[in-house]
Amino acid sequence: SGPSNEAPKPKSEFNIGWSIYAGWMPWPYAQQAGIVKKWADKYGIKINIVQVNDYVESVNQYTAGKLDGVTVANMDALTIPAAGGKDTSAIIVGDYSNGNDGVMLKGSDDLKAIKGQSVNLVELSVSHYLLARALNSVGMKLTDVKTVNTADADIVGAFASPDVKAAVAWNPQLSVMKGQAGAHEVFSSADIPGEILDLLCVDTATLKANPKLGKALAGIWYETVALMQRKDAEGQKARAAMAKLAGATPENFDSQLSTTYLYSDPKAAVAAADSPKLVTTMTLVRDFSFSKGLFNGATSADAVGMAFPGGKTLGDAQNVTLRFDDSFMKMAADGKL
Amino acid sequence: MRWVNRHVRRGEGVLLGALPILLAVLAYLVAAAQRHAQNPADKILPLPGKMADSMAALLFDADPLSGQLVFWADTLASLERLGLGIGIATLMALVVGLALGALPPVRATFGPLVTGIAVIPPIALLPILFIALGLGETAKVALIVIGIAPVMIRDITAHVSSLPREQIIKAQTLGASSWQVIIRVALPQAMPRLFHAVRLALGPAWVFLISAEAIASDVGLGYRIFLVRRYLSMDVILPYVAWIALLAIVMDLALTFVNRRMFPWAHGESH
Amino acid sequence: MRWVNRHVRRGEGVLLGALPILLAVLAYLVAAAQRHAQNPADKILPLPGKMADSMAALLFDADPLSGQLVFWADTLASLERLGLGIGIATLMALVVGLALGALPPVRATFGPLVTGIAVIPPIALLPILFIALGLGETAKVALIVIGIAPVMIRDITAHVSSLPREQIIKAQTLGASSWQVIIRVALPQAMPRLFHAVRLALGPAWVFLISAEAIASDVGLGYRIFLVRRYLSMDVILPYVAWIALLAIVMDLALTFVNRRMFPWAHGESH
Amino acid sequence: MGPWRKPLSTLLSLRNVWVEYGDRIVIEKLSLDIAAQSFVSVVGPSGAGKSSFLRLILGQEAPSQGRILLDGEPLTPECGPDRGVVFQRYSVFPHLSVLRNTMFGLECPKAPFSARLFGSARKAAREEAVAMLEAVGLGHSLDLYPAQMSGGMQQRLAIAQALVMRPRILLLDEPFGALDPGIRADMHALITKLWRDYQLTIVMVTHDIREAFSLGTRVLTLDKRRHDPHAPHRFGATVVYDLPLDKKEQLALAEQRSITVD
C-alpha cells in the first residue's frame, strides 16, 4: 500500500519539524550555525528547520502532510503516522533515552510504593510505556495504578502541587522534578536501554522521489553531532547555544545529555538499526500500543507493518508503513556523502 | 420592502438558519470525500461512517478498566465542572458587578483590580494555581471561573453603572437606601443582561474547561479530545466537538427562552 | 451620604484603585518570603531579586546567534499577532454585527451559524486549524480571531438589534434606505459598544495568543512562558505575566480614553 | 386654509381596522377616509389609542384586522420620505448634533451611497437646515447633542427634522406639548404656513382642544364607544366624533385664543 496513487514529483524545498528535547537540539543549532544551508546547497535543495513548540502537534503536522520530516520517538512514529496509514521512513536513529525518562515518587524511593496511587503523566506516550515497563519489572500491571493525563508543559508545576505523589516525565522536565525536595526517581529509561529511541522520520514517498533530502539530512546531523561532542571550546560553545535554544542553563543541558545515549558515530547507529534487538523492542512497543487501542481500531497487533534493514518485517507485510532505513546512516559511516 | 423591515416568521427562521449549517456540513463531506479519494486512510477529515464506528465504541461499550460508558462519563464529568464554573462565575458577576456598578467608591477601589485580573491570562499562571488549589476538581472549576468571571463582572458593572441616573434618584426619593437601590432597582435590571453575559461566556467557558481538562484529568470531554489528539483521531474529536456545540447551543437556547419568560418587560416591543 | 451617591474624585480614585493592587503585591511578597524561609531554592514564588536578575538577561543581553534582545523580540512578535488578531476580529464584529443586527433576514440566516461557531471551543480544533493554515503567523492570528470574534459579533448584533424601533422608522421617514440606516444610524451608535467589546475581549485575546504561541512558535511572550515552564522558571514567567497585564491595562485605558473622546454623546450625563 | 381644500380626493382610507395586543383590544372597527391636503386633529383620552392610530398610518404597525389604503393601494407596512413623523417621546438621533440631525433627511435621498453631502450640495443642505432650525428657535444650538438639551429643545428638534423634509403626510403626536406658549404660537404659525405652502396632509394628536380646533380642518375624537367596567380592555376605541370645520369657525376660535392667552 501507499498513501498516494501518484508519485510526488521531485521538489527542492523541504520542511523538517522539531520540538524541544535534548537529543534533538542539534537540528536548530545546525540551522543557526549555517550547517543546514551548507549541506542543502551541496545537494541543490532548500531545507527549513521548523520549530513546533508542542511535541504532539509537530507529529500531527507531519502526519497531515504539512511537514516532510519530523523528530519523533519510536513509539509515536509507530502509533501516529504509521498507524494512520502514512508511509514513514526512520532515516536517522539519533539516540536512545538512557535516563532521560523517569518515574518519580514523592516520599519513597521504592517503586513498589506506587501501587494504588494516582500517577500523572502524558498518557499514551513513551512515559506511559515506561510506566508499564516499570510496573512489569516489579510484577505489577497498569491496572495497579490510576493514571491522570497531564500536559507535558504542566507536569513540573503539577508535581510541585502537594496533591501529586507520583509522575512520569522526560527531560528537561524530569531534571527539574528531581531537584524537588523529597522526590525520588524510582525507575528510568536507563533500566530499559535502547527501548526509547529518538528518530528522524521522513515521508517515504518524498524520500523516494528526493533521495538528496536523506543525504543532506544525514550530512547535517553527523557534522553537528560531531561538533557538539568535541571537548574543546568549539564544542562547548555549540552546547551552550543548544542549551539556550532549549531554554536551559549549559550545566542543566549537559546533565540532560549525560542521560541521552547519542549515536554520534554513524557506525554505531547503523549497528543499532541492524540489530535484532530493535525488532524485539518494537514488538514490545507495538504490543503495548495495541493494548491501549492506538492502532486506529485495528483488530490485531499485526495490523501495522514494520520493515527493518535486511528485509525483515514485523506485522502485516502487505501494509508496511514504518521503515527503519539505514541507507543514509551507512553513507555517512562510509563517508560517501 | 426594505431589508431592515423584513421580519422573518418563526418557521422560515428555522429553515433559513439551518441552511448555512447544512451547507457547512456538505462542504465538509465533499472535502472529506476528496481527501479519502487520494488517501483512503486519511485521518484528518474522517468520513461519517468512520466517526459513527468510533463513537459507537465510546457510546455503548463499557471501558474494561472502569466499567463506565466512556462518552457518557466524559459528558457527565465535563457538564458538572462547567455547571459549577459558570454557576460560580455568574454569582460572582452578579454580586461583584452590582457592587461595582452601583457604588462609585467600590468601583474606584476594586475596578482596577478586576481589570487587572481580567487581562492576566490565567493559563500563564497555572503552576501557582496548582500550588494553591491542587490538581483536582477545584483547580478545573477555578480555571473556568477565573477565565470567564472578570469579563462578566466588567460587563455587568458597565451595565449597572449606565442605568439612568433618574432611576437611582427616583428610588431614593421613594425612600430607598443604597442596599435597596441595589436589590430593587439595579439587580432586577441587571438580570436580563446577566443572562446575555452568560450566553456570551458559554464559548469561553468551554475553552477553559477543555484547557483545564487538557492539563490534568482522567475523564471529561476535553480530556478525551486532548488524549486522542495525540493520534490525530479526528474521528473522535469531531463528534466530540459537535456534541459540545450541541450542548452549548441547547444551553444558549434555554437561556434565551428563560430570559424572555422571566423578564418580559425587557423584551416587549417598546414605542 | 449614601454610597450610591458618593462620587470619587480623580486623584482619590487613583489612590483607592492602587490600594488592593499594592495589597496583592504585598501578599505575594509575604508568601514568597515564607516559602523561601522553608526552602531557599523555591522556584514557584521567586523573590524580586531573582526575577530582576533573570529578566535583566532577557532584557539587555543580545542572543548570541540571532543578535536579538529576547524580551523585546518576544514583545514585538506578540503585539504584532495580537494587533492583527484584534484588528481583524473588530472589523468582523463591526461588519457582521451590523448586518446581523440591522437586517432581520440576515440575522435569521446567519445568527445560528454564528452561535454555533461561538460555542465551538477553537482549541479543540487546533489540529485542523494548523493543518488548514500552516504553522506560520496566519494560524496564530486566526486562533485569536476565531476565539474572540464570535463573542464580539454577538454582542454588537444584540446591541444593534435593540436600538429603539423609533429611530429606524424615523430614519426611513427621512428617506434613508437600509444601507443608509446601517451606516448613519446603526454604525455610529454601535461604535461605543464596539470599543467596550474590544476592551472585554482583550483578556481572552491574550489567552488565545498564548495558547497559539504555546503550540507552534519560536518567538513571542507566550512561547517564552511555555518554554521556561518546563523548568518551572517562575522568575521569568511572573515578570512576563506582569508585563502582559501592564500592556493590556495600557490598551484598556487607551481604548476608554479614545472612546470618551470620539463619542462624547454616548458618555455625557443625560437627564 | 379654507373650504376649497375640502372636496379633494381621498388620500388614506382605513376599512374596518382593529388593533389588538394579546387579548387587549386597543382600536376596534375603525373606518375612516382622510382627504388629501386636510389637517386632521385627533383628540381623545389618555390611553385611548391615538398613538397606535398614528403608528398604523405610519406603517410601523400592521392592523390585526382590516385594511389600510393609501391612494387606493394597500399600504405597505413600511414608511418612506413621503411620510414624516414627530413621535410623542421626542426621538432624535442621540449621536448627531442638532445640525446633523436636521441635515440627515436632506442628505439621505441625495447621496444614496455615503448618505453624506460634500461641497456646495452640503452647503445648500446646511443652509436649509439652519433656516428651519432658526424657525423653531434652535438657531443658536446647532452644535449641541440631544443629551445636552432641554425637553422642549429636543421636541423642537424633532419637529424641525420632520418639517425640513416637507413630506406628503405629516404625523404629529403631541408635538407642542413640551413648549411654552410663546414658542408654541410660533410653531402654530410655522406649521400652518408649511401646510399651506407645500400642500401637506397633516394628522396631529393633541390634548389641547383649542389647538385642535384652531389648526385643524377636521377634528376626530377617538374613544371607547362601550365600556365594561370590570374588563375595560375588552373594548377598543374608535371615532366617536368627527367634526369637519369650515374656515369661519376656525378663524373665530383663533382670534378668541389670541385674546385670552396672549
Place this chain on the structure above:
Amino acid sequence: MGPWRKPLSTLLSLRNVWVEYGDRIVIEKLSLDIAAQSFVSVVGPSGAGKSSFLRLILGQEAPSQGRILLDGEPLTPECGPDRGVVFQRYSVFPHLSVLRNTMFGLECPKAPFSARLFGSARKAAREEAVAMLEAVGLGHSLDLYPAQMSGGMQQRLAIAQALVMRPRILLLDEPFGALDPGIRADMHALITKLWRDYQLTIVMVTHDIREAFSLGTRVLTLDKRRHDPHAPHRFGATVVYDLPLDKKEQLALAEQRSITVD
C-alpha cells in the same frame, strides 16, 4: 389653600446660585426663598433652565457657585423620602408593573433589608397603592409594564408613584403635559387636595400659564435677564418675575378656566 399659609417659615433658600455646563451658563445669580407649604409654579421659555432648577433642589446636581439651604442647613447633594419628584420625561421603573412601581415607595422604608412587604403589611400597602392608582385613573392597568402603556399612562404612573409617598417637598416637571383635559382636571383636584391635606410644599414647572396661576400660591418666571445675540449661552437665566398670589385671584382664574374649557 389660602393666605394663612403665606407667612410660614422659610423651607428652602438659594443664595447666589449658578449652574454652568462647561462654558454654558444656565442659571445665573439666583437668590430665592421658598416658604414651607407654598405651591410654587415655575414658568419660562423652553431651555431656560427650569428643569435644572428642579434638579438643584432635588440635590441631583450641585450648583457650580452659591449655596442652597434646607431648613437653614446646607442641602446635601442627595435626596431622600422627604422630597418627591416627577421628571419631565416620565421615568418609571421599566421592570416593575404599575402596581409594583407604586408600592415601591411604601415598601422601602418599612422593610429595610428585603425592600418587600409580606402578609398584612403588604396588603395594606397594596390597598394604598391601588387607591392612588384609581385616583389617577390607572385602576384597571395594575399589571401592565411601562412598555405596554401610552405616554399619558406612564406620566400618571409617575405622578401616583410620587404622591403615594406624601413627601414634604414635591417637585413636578410638567407633570400634566401629556394628559387630556378631563384627566388633567382630575389631577388638579387631586394634587390640590393632597397639598392641602398633607401640608406639602410643591414646586411645579408648567407651560400652561393658566395652570400655573390656578394651582400656585406663587408664580416664578425663569428667564434670561440679558441676551447676547451672538453668544446666547454666555448669560444664564434667573427669576425675572415673582408673583405671590392671594386666594381671590386664584379662584377667579379657576372659575374662568372651567367656563372656557369644559
